[in-house]
Amino acid sequence: MGKFIGQAVKRVEDKRFLTGKGRYTDDIVLPNMTYAKIVRSPYAHAKINSVDISAAKMYPGVVEVFTGKDIADSGIAGVPCGWQVDFKNGDTMKEPPHPLLVADKVRHVGDAVAVVIAETKEIARDAADMVEVDYEELPAVTDAAEAAKTGAPLVHDDVPNNTCYDWGLGDEAATNAAIDKADHVTTLEFVNQRLVPNAIEPRAAIGDYDPIRENYTLYTSSQNPHLIRLLMCAFVLGIPEHKVRVVSPDVGGGFGSKIFHYTEEALVIWASNKIGRPVKWTAERSESFITDAHGRDHVTKAEMGFDKDGNVMALRVKTFANMGAYLSTFSTCVPTYLHGTLLQGLYTTPAIYVDVTATFTNTTAVDAYRGAGRPEATYLLERLFDNAAREMNMDPAELRLKNFIPPFDGVSEPGYQTQVALQYDSGNYQGVLKRALEMLDYDGLRKEQAEARKNGRLIGIGISTYIEACGIAPSAVVGSLGARAGLYESAQVRIQPTGKVSVYTGSHSHGQGHETTFAQVVADRLGVALEDVEVIHGDSESVAFGMGTYGSRSLAVGGSAIVKSIDKVLEKGARIAAHKLEASVDDLEYEGGHWTVKGTDKSIAFGDVALTAYVPHDYPEGEEPGMDFASFYDPANFTYPFGAHIAVVEVDPETGKVDLKRFVAVDDVGNVINPMIVDGQIHGGVVQGVGQALFEGAIYDDNGQLVNGSYMDYCMPRADDFPMIETDRTVTPCPHNPLGVKGAGEAGAIGSTPAVVNAVLDALSDYNVNDIRMPLTPERVWAAMQNGNH
Amino acid sequence: MGVSVKVTVNGERHEHEVDARQMLVDYLRESLHLTGTHVGCDTTACGACTVLVDGRAVKSCTMLAVQADGAEIKTIEGMASNGDLHPIQEGFHEEHGLQCGFCTPGMVMTAAQLLADNPNPSEQEIRHALEGNFCRCTGYHNIVKAIQYAAKKLS
Missing domain, CATH: 3.30.365.10 (Aldehyde oxidase/xanthine dehydrogenase, molybdopterin binding domain)
Structure with a gap:
C-alpha cells in the first residue's frame, strides 16, 4: 500500500455531478443547432414499398428529411462489425451491412427508415409522424435456435439458415468419449435470456460540420471515442480521420452498450455535412430499448x-x-x-x-x-x-x-x-x-x-x-482470433514546468472513477500531491489515441500504459537530477518526490527537475528539453x-x-x-x-x-x-x-x-x-x- | 400559442412564454439552462428528472411547465449554498453514492424530501423512498449509506 495506492480516496469527479454541473452529450447546445428525429419501423420484418416524405418536408420548421435512398445514393453501405469469426469449414462469416437508414426492408422493430431534421425537437417529432411508409409485413423470427432451422424466415435474403457462423473449440472426440464413460452426467437445457442494458443516460449524438475548415466534431455518449472515430471515418463515411474530432464528455453509464459504433453517430455527422448545421439526436427511452445493443x-x-x-x-x-x-x-x-x-x-x-x-x-x-x-x-x-x-x-x-x-x-x-x-x-x-x-x-x-x-x-x-x-487484450492474440483492431492502450504523461501533472488516457470513464484511481497511481509513483494530477480522457483532440473502456480493461491496460510513461518521466528526471546534483544516476534514489544522492543529504525536488527540463540552462549535454512522454501498452x-x-x-x-x-x-x-x-x-x-x-x-x-x-x-x-x-x-x-x-x-x-x-x-x-x-x-x-x- | 409562466427556481424569479405542451424538465433545461436535471425515461419511472416543487419531490418529465406557474422550484443546482455542499450531497461524496452521476441529481432531490418528512429513516424506509429512482451503477448500497450519513449530519 502506498500513500495513495490502496487507499479509499474520495472521488475528485464527484463535485461536478453533485452540483448539477456534469456535462453529458444532451446538455450540449451548439449555435444554430438542429434536432433529428428518426422514423423507425413498427414492424419486425417488412418490405418497404415506398416512403413519402412530402408532408413532413412541408411542415413549418423542418429543415430536411432524408431516407434510406439518400444514404444509399451517397454510397454508404453501413456500420461494420469489428471481429470476424469464420465458419468451422473456413467459410467467411456472414456480415450483412447495417445501413444508417434502410431502403429495402426493415429487419427489426426500431430499424431506421428516415430522419427528420428540424429547428426544435418538438417540430422534428411532429413531422416524423407525417412520414408515410408503405410496409409489406413479412413473417418474423426471434429465437436464436429457431432461426437456424430450414424454412425459418430469412432476415437477410443472402444468409442461408440465418447463420452468421458456426464455431467450435476444444477436443470434441475426447469430450464425447469422456461423457460416454462418465459415471454421472448432469444435463441442463436453458435460456440465458436477453437483457436490455439500460444505462440511465439515453444515448445521444451531435454532429457538427464546419464547412470552412472542412472538419467535423462528433459529441457522443460513448465508452470508446477513438475507435468510433476510426470506424466511422475509415469504414462508414470515408472521411479523413484527421479532420474529425470525437468527444465523449460525461457519459451516464455504459455497461457495454456504449462501446459500439452506432448508426446514429454516422448519421448526424453525415446529415450535418448535408445541411451545414449541427444536428443533435437524443434517444427517448423507448428508442433506447429497441436500438441500444442488448x-x-x-x-x-x-x-x-x-x-x-x-x-x-x-x-x-x-x-x-x-x-x-x-x-x-x-x-x-x-x-x-x-x-x-x-x-x-x-x-x-x-x-x-x-x-x-x-x-x-x-x-x-x-x-x-x-x-x-x-x-x-x-x-x-x-x-x-x-x-x-x-x-x-x-x-x-x-x-x-x-x-x-x-x-x-x-x-x-x-x-x-x-x-x-x-x-x-x-x-x-x-x-x-x-x-x-x-x-x-x-x-x-x-x-x-x-x-x-x-x-x-x-x-x-x-x-x-x-x-x-x-x-x-494482447493485440497479436486477438488479431489471430479475428479481431479487426489492436487492443492495447495509450497514455501520455505531461509534466508541466511547475511540476504539475497532466495525464491523457485512452481509457474512458463513465462512472468508474478513473479521474481518481489513475491520479492515485500517478501521485504515488511520482511522489506528488493528488491535487497536482489531472486526468484527461474522452476527447480525440487532446488524447492521442485510445481503445476505450470495456472488458474491465482500464486499469490493467490503460493504467499500465500510464505507468510506462511515468517510468520514462522518472528515467529522464534522474538524468537531469544527476546533472544538477553532480552525481551518477546509479547513485540516486527517488522517494517522496525527491532525488537524493544515496547516503547524503544532497537532493533535488521533482518540481525543480521539471522546471529545469523546460528552462534548460544548466542541463545535461545532449538531453532534449521538456518532460512529456507518450506510451502504448500492449498486454502480455x-x-x-x-x-x-x-x-x-x-x-x-x-x-x-x-x-x-x-x-x-x-x-x-x-x-x-x-x-x-x-x-x-x-x-x-x-x-x-x-x-x-x-x-x-x-x-x-x-x-x-x-x-x-x-x-x-x-x-x-x-x-x-x-x-x-x-x-x-x-x-x-x-x-x-x-x-x-x-x-x-x-x-x-x-x-x-x-x-x-x-x-x-x-x-x-x-x-x-x-x-x-x-x-x-x-x-x-x-x-x-x-x-x-x- | 405561448402561455405565460412565473416561477421561482433556486430563489430566482423567472417569467417566460412557454409552449403549452412543454414539460417542466425541458423548461428547466432549455429555457433556464439548468442541465443538472436529467431525462432518463419520459415515463415517470426512472426519477432522474426529480426536482422539488413547493417542497415536494416531483418527476419533472411528466409535469407541464404551465402547471408549475406560481411555484417555488428547487433543482440540484440550488442545493449547495455559498460553495458548501448540502449534507445530502456531502453524504453522496463521502459514501461513494454516485458513479456515472446521471441519476444522482434525482436521488439527491428525492432524499431531500425523504429527510424533510422523516429525519431519521430506517434502512428499509430509505430503500422504500428510493423505489421510484433507478440507479444502474451503484446497486443502491452506497446511496442508502449516503442518505444515512446525511440524516445523521442533519439531526
Whole structure:
C-alpha cells in the first residue's frame, strides 16, 4: 500500500455531478443547432414499398428529411462489425451491412427508415409522424435456435439458415468419449435470456460540420471515442480521420452498450455535412430499448460428466447465440472468445468441447453487456455444478472445492493452461470460496435452513464461483482470433514546468472513477500531491489515441500504459537530477518526490527537475528539453479475476416470491488501487446480475414486437429489492502487468446471477425442480412448485 | 400559442412564454439552462428528472411547465449554498453514492424530501423512498449509506 495506492480516496469527479454541473452529450447546445428525429419501423420484418416524405418536408420548421435512398445514393453501405469469426469449414462469416437508414426492408422493430431534421425537437417529432411508409409485413423470427432451422424466415435474403457462423473449440472426440464413460452426467437445457442494458443516460449524438475548415466534431455518449472515430471515418463515411474530432464528455453509464459504433453517430455527422448545421439526436427511452445493443440471449444445452467420486471428467456445450438483425461492433466475439474460452471455469475439467451457432433474427442487435460472454459461461458451469451436487447427493461447496484448479501464482510456477485456449495468470480459487463460506457461516446456515424447513419456510443457499478474462487484450492474440483492431492502450504523461501533472488516457470513464484511481497511481509513483494530477480522457483532440473502456480493461491496460510513461518521466528526471546534483544516476534514489544522492543529504525536488527540463540552462549535454512522454501498452496476456458469491433467499411458499436475504461476494481482482471504488463496482455488478436472475428480460412476441420496451414494463432492480451487500477480497496479484491489477468492473454481474438461481433451486429442493427460466418471477417459481413432484 | 409562466427556481424569479405542451424538465433545461436535471425515461419511472416543487419531490418529465406557474422550484443546482455542499450531497461524496452521476441529481432531490418528512429513516424506509429512482451503477448500497450519513449530519 502506498500513500495513495490502496487507499479509499474520495472521488475528485464527484463535485461536478453533485452540483448539477456534469456535462453529458444532451446538455450540449451548439449555435444554430438542429434536432433529428428518426422514423423507425413498427414492424419486425417488412418490405418497404415506398416512403413519402412530402408532408413532413412541408411542415413549418423542418429543415430536411432524408431516407434510406439518400444514404444509399451517397454510397454508404453501413456500420461494420469489428471481429470476424469464420465458419468451422473456413467459410467467411456472414456480415450483412447495417445501413444508417434502410431502403429495402426493415429487419427489426426500431430499424431506421428516415430522419427528420428540424429547428426544435418538438417540430422534428411532429413531422416524423407525417412520414408515410408503405410496409409489406413479412413473417418474423426471434429465437436464436429457431432461426437456424430450414424454412425459418430469412432476415437477410443472402444468409442461408440465418447463420452468421458456426464455431467450435476444444477436443470434441475426447469430450464425447469422456461423457460416454462418465459415471454421472448432469444435463441442463436453458435460456440465458436477453437483457436490455439500460444505462440511465439515453444515448445521444451531435454532429457538427464546419464547412470552412472542412472538419467535423462528433459529441457522443460513448465508452470508446477513438475507435468510433476510426470506424466511422475509415469504414462508414470515408472521411479523413484527421479532420474529425470525437468527444465523449460525461457519459451516464455504459455497461457495454456504449462501446459500439452506432448508426446514429454516422448519421448526424453525415446529415450535418448535408445541411451545414449541427444536428443533435437524443434517444427517448423507448428508442433506447429497441436500438441500444442488448445482451446475452443464448439457447444452450450443456452436459457435464463426473466419475463416481464426483471428479469432473468432461463438459460438452451447444449454444445458439442470437446476433439480432445486424452485427454490432463486438457481437461476434461474445459467444465465442468471451464465452467458449471461459468454459474451463475454475475447474480441472480434462475434456471440453463447445459448439456455437450464431444466428440473425428480427430483433435488436445483441452485443457485449456487463460481463459479455463470461456471465453466460459462469451461469452454465455453476448451474451444472449445483445440479450435479443435488443429483449426486453431495454438498455443492464440497463438490467445487474438490474440483478446483490448485493455487498458482504465475511467477514461481507457470500459469494454468486450459483446455479452451487460455492460460490463466494466477489464482487461488479455494481461497475465495472458503472466505465466502466463512463470512456466511455456511455450516450454521445449513442447520438454520433445515430447522426453517420443518416450519414450512423455504430458505435457499446458492453458491457461484467464477473466473473471467479481463484486461483485453494482447493485440497479436486477438488479431489471430479475428479481431479487426489492436487492443492495447495509450497514455501520455505531461509534466508541466511547475511540476504539475497532466495525464491523457485512452481509457474512458463513465462512472468508474478513473479521474481518481489513475491520479492515485500517478501521485504515488511520482511522489506528488493528488491535487497536482489531472486526468484527461474522452476527447480525440487532446488524447492521442485510445481503445476505450470495456472488458474491465482500464486499469490493467490503460493504467499500465500510464505507468510506462511515468517510468520514462522518472528515467529522464534522474538524468537531469544527476546533472544538477553532480552525481551518477546509479547513485540516486527517488522517494517522496525527491532525488537524493544515496547516503547524503544532497537532493533535488521533482518540481525543480521539471522546471529545469523546460528552462534548460544548466542541463545535461545532449538531453532534449521538456518532460512529456507518450506510451502504448500492449498486454502480455489477459488478466483473470475470480471470486465466490453466495446468495441466501427465502421463497414464499404461497406466492413464489423470492426475497434476497443476504448476498456475500468475495472477489479477487488482484491488487486494489482504491477499495472504495472497487466495492462500488462490485455492488453495482451484483445488483445487475441479480436483476437478470429475478427481474429482467426482454420479451419478444411471435411478431417480433418487444412487448416490455419501457421502464413501465421492463422490471429494473430497485433499492428495496436488496439487502446490504457483504463484500470482501483476497488479493492474488496479476503477474504480468506493472500494477498487479486484474479488473473489477464486471465481476459482480458475472458471479451473482447463478448464485441467486442456485439459491432458489436449493430452497425448492423438496419440490424436485431442477430449472426455472430466468427471470425467476413469482409466477414462474410458483408454477414450478406446482409442477414439481412435491 | 405561448402561455405565460412565473416561477421561482433556486430563489430566482423567472417569467417566460412557454409552449403549452412543454414539460417542466425541458423548461428547466432549455429555457433556464439548468442541465443538472436529467431525462432518463419520459415515463415517470426512472426519477432522474426529480426536482422539488413547493417542497415536494416531483418527476419533472411528466409535469407541464404551465402547471408549475406560481411555484417555488428547487433543482440540484440550488442545493449547495455559498460553495458548501448540502449534507445530502456531502453524504453522496463521502459514501461513494454516485458513479456515472446521471441519476444522482434525482436521488439527491428525492432524499431531500425523504429527510424533510422523516429525519431519521430506517434502512428499509430509505430503500422504500428510493423505489421510484433507478440507479444502474451503484446497486443502491452506497446511496442508502449516503442518505444515512446525511440524516445523521442533519439531526
